[in-house]
Amino acid sequence: MALFIHFGPNTFTDSEWGSGHADPAVFAPSALDAGQWARVAAEGGFGRVVLTAKHHDGFCLWPSALTDYSVAASPWRGGAGDVVGELSAAARAEGIGLGLYLSPWDRHEPVYGDTVAYNEHYMGQMTELLTRYGDVEEVWLDGAKGDDMYMDYMFDAWFALIHQLQRRVVIFSDAGPDTRWVGDEAGIAGRTCWSPFNKTVVTIGHIIPEYSQSGDQFGEEWVPAECDVSIRPGWFWHASEKPKSAVTLLDIYYKLVGRNCLLILNVPPNSSGLISDEDMQVLQEFTEIRQTIFSHNFAANATVTASSVRGGLENLQFAPSNALRDSIYSYWAPQEGQTSWEMLFDLGRSTSFNLLQLQEPIQMGQRVIEFHVDVLLGGLWQTILEGTTIGYKRLLRFPAVEARYLKLCVDSARADPLIAFVGVFMDPFSDAYGLDHEKPSHTNSSEVIMLRRGHAAANRSTAAM
Numbered sequence: 001m002a003l004f005i006h007f008g009p010n011t012f013t014d015s016e017w018g019s020g021h022a023d024p025a026v027f028a029p030s031a032l033d034a035g036q037w038a039r040v041a042a043e044g045g046f047g048r049v050v051l052t053a054k055h056h057d058g059f060c061l062w063p064s065a066l067t068d069y070s071v072a073a074s075p076w077r078g079g080a081g082d083v084v085g086e087l088s089a090a091a092r093a094e095g096i097g098l099g100l101y102l103s104p105w106d107r108h109e110p111v112y113g114d115t116v117a118y119n120e121h122y123m124g125q126m127t128e129l130l131t132r133y134g135d136v137e138e139v140w141l142d143g144a145k146g147d148d149m150y151m152d153y154m155f156d157a158w159f160a161l162i163h164q165l166q167r168r169v170v171i172f173s174d175a176g177p178d179t180r181w182v183g184d185e186a187g188i189a190g191r192t193c194w195s196p197f198n199k200t201v202v203t204i205g206h207i208i209p210e211y212s213q214s215g216d217q218f219g220e221e222w223v224p225a226e227c228d229v230s231i232r233p234g235w236f237w238h239a240s241e242k243p244k245s246a247v248t249l250l251d252i253y254y255k256l257v258g259r260n261c262l263l264i265l266n267v268p269p270n271s272s273g274l275i276s277d278e279d280m281q282v283l284q285e286f287t288e289i290r291q292t293i294f295s296h297n298f299a300a301n302a303t304v305t306a307s308s309v310r311g312g313l314e315n316l317q318f319a320p321s322n323a324l325r326d327s328i329y330s331y332w333a334p335q336e337g338q339t340s341w342e343m344l345f346d347l348g349r350s351t352s353f354n355l356l357q358l359q360e361p362i363q364m365g366q367r368v369i370e371f372h373v374d375v376l377l378g379g380l381w382q383t384i385l386e387g388t389t390i391g392y393k394r395l396l397r398f399p400a401v402e403a404r405y406l407k408l409c410v411d412s413a414r415a416d417p418l419i420a421f422v423g424v425f426m427d428p429f430s431d432a433y434g435l436d437h438e439k440p441s442h443t444n445s446s447e448v449i450m451l452r453r454g455h456a457a458a459n460r461s462t463a464a465m
Contacts, residue, residue, distance in 0.1 A: 001257065002099060002138070003041040004228060004266035005051045007083070009059050010236040012271050018057025020107030024073035027059065032076070032273025034083065038090035040267070040275050044283045045290070048137050049091055050099030050264060053084050053129055056144055058108030062132070066124050069108045088133040099138030100129050104153050105145050113149040122153075123161055130165040139166075140264075141173040142181075143205030155204060174204045174212070176223040182261055183212035187229035187252035189261035190214035192388040195366050197223035217369065217414065224392075227256050230266035231279055237268040243278055246285035247429055253290070254430075258395025260366075289429055298353055299406075299424040300324060303346040308335035310416075323422045328361045328392070331420040341410040341417050347403075347424065354400040354430070357423035358390045358408070366391050369412040375403035390419075397430055 010018045012026045041049045054060050060070035061083035071081045084100070091098045102125060111117040130136055139162050145151050159177055162169060170178040176199045182189050194215030201211055215225065229252060232241045244252075249265070256263040267283065270276045306320035310333040318333035320343050334341050356373060360366060368390045374381040385398050406424065410417045 001044075001046045002048045002050055002262065002264040003037075003044070003046040004230075004264050005037060005049060005087070006055070006230075006235045006237075006266055006268045007273075008052060008055050008061060008236070009057055010055065011268065014238055016234055016236055018055065018059070018107065020057045020059075020069075020109075022057065022059070024059070024069060024071075025075055027071065027074040028076055029269075029271065029273030032081075032083070032086075032269075034086035034090040035093070036274055037087060037269065038094040038096060040280060040283060041091075042094040042096050044287050046096065046265070048097030048099050049087065050101060050138060050140050051084065051087055052101045052103070054101075054103050054106070054125070056103050056105045056107055058103075058106040058112075060125070062129065064125055064128055066121060066128070067109065084129065084133055092134065097137035098133065098135070099140055100136055101140040102126055102129060103144060104141065105151075107146065112146075113151055115150075115152045115154075118151065119154045119157065123158060126158065126161060127165065130162065130169075136166050136169055138170045138172060138179075141171065141204070143174060145205075153204075172226055174207050175199050175202045176221070178223065179226045179262065180212060180223045181207065182225040182227040182256075183207055183209040184227070185229055187227060187263070188213075188255045189225055189227060189259040191259065193225055193260040193391060194219060194389055195222055195224040195260065195362065195391055197221055199223060224262065225260065226262040226264060228264045228266060229256075230268070231282065232266075232268065235266055235268065237270045237276070239270075243276075243282045246282050246289055249282065249286045250289055250429060253286075254395050254397060257393060260389060260391030260394060293355065293425055293427045293429070294357075294423070297326075297423045297425060298347050298351045299345055299422055301348060302424075303348070304332075305344045306332060306334065307340070307342040308338060309333070310335055320419075323419050326421055326423070328359055328363065328420040331361045331364075331418045333418050334416055336416055338416070341413070343408045343419060343422070345406045345408070345422065345424070347406065350402055350404045351424070352400050352402045353424045353426050354398055355425040355427045356385075356394075356396045356398075357421065357425065358394040358396070358419070359392060359421040360390045361418050361420040362392050364418055365415065367413045367415050367417050368410055369414060371408065371410045374407040374409065375401055376405035376407075377401075377403060381407060397427065400426070 009022045009027050058069055063072040064070050072079050088098050106112045172179045174181045190213035192214045196219030197215050198219045231243045267279055304320040310318040320332040322330040323332050370388050372383050372386040374383050
């Protein structure tokens with residue numbers, strides 16, 4: 001997860017898209033504390049914070065030498081303030097990464113509309129941001145532009161510059177090059193969600209939503225999905241708006257993080273320059289809910305066997321027990337050349353659960369195409385869910401079942417499937433608050449929530465397994 005910070009003159013003018021003509025004097029936060037922003041992010045489990053260094057109004061949250069429309073022209077800190085600098089230092093102090101959004105659309109800059117001049121201006125501002133503030137983990141871009149004039153963004157030149165100045169940076173946009181937009185701001189990734197992708201299918205500003213949501217099993221490039229969603233109805237803070245509930249955030253978490261997608265959650269500071277108490281309360285509850293659910297893994301001490309092990313059953317390097325470690329750097333690997341693959345988990349005693357966590361070692365690629373999960377009830381294996389794609393993390397909810405034996409069956413894969421982690425949990429919140437279990441769609445079927453007798457070949461005894 002990443003925390004998005006939308007902040008600027010819009011915060012003080014009660015607007016979402018600034019005109020670019022607001023007096024810089026309106027930017028006057030009385031208690032701005034970037035340290036608070038970074039602490040909220042770190043305590044909430046967010047790995048980085050991404051700031052709108054410049055939004056569409058063109059106002060810069062750092063003292064850019066390329067415009068007079070910045071914090072240097074505001075009364076804040078006597079014109080000597082630097083929001084980007086303060087947040088950069090705060091993020092380092094909290095041990096989290098820094099990301100920056102630099103809007104392509106600039107409604108204040110006079111040369112906007114002159115393709116060559118404005119692209120040079122934009123790259124100059126990008127150079128300032130990527131050379132003044134240390135390591136930047138992510139540059140977040142979109143294709144925003146006005147309708148009243150022609151403007152051609154030289155994205156390839158921008159990407160080359162960004163990667164030249166920050167060698168380890170990840171660039172986000174509709175079409176990558178490094179991460180892609182999932183195609184909506186509602187907080188829903190595709191139930192099938194591949195990190196492989198073909199960037200030539202979409203362009204920045206023109207996507208195919210279904211393709212961006214699901215990715216491409218045959219994609220030739222690695223472009224994981226990312227989804228931006230706001231804790232409030234708007235992206236900037238408005239006194240009249242209230243944040244989503246913690247349980248709503250949990251549902252979003254399942255439908256993004258739980259579907260191989262990065263969640264970038266916008267939490268906008270208020271006009272004082274602080275994240276509001278009500279937003280912090282929701283984030284704290286969201287954190288506590290996740291800790292309650294994921295602090296007790298019923299499979300942590302399970303006995304695990306598998307249909308085969310690469311190098312033989314005694315080879316610990318690829319042993320099925322590796323899937324009990326919460327890490328993608330150890331994993332179970334089967335013998336090569338198989339056509340179906342199974343892992344059996346003995347939880348030690350009969351246990352009620354309604355949530356599974358699956359992970360692949362994605363440094364080895366994303367491999368699993370289809371899978372199903374069975375439990376042993378009344379001496380027969382019965383299927384409780386079917387799914388497609390796992391990736392970095394897959395979280396699957398279903399009506400609670402009580403069982404001791406659980407079996408993960410990989411039905412098809414792009415290469416020999418590798419399983420890094422399997423967790424078994426009980427989520428008491430989704431049912432209590434009436435959150436829907438995920439249903440399959442006719443065109444993008446992933447999870448069939450059912451309880452039926454499993455495949456005939458799978459109805460073998462536990463002893464035989």
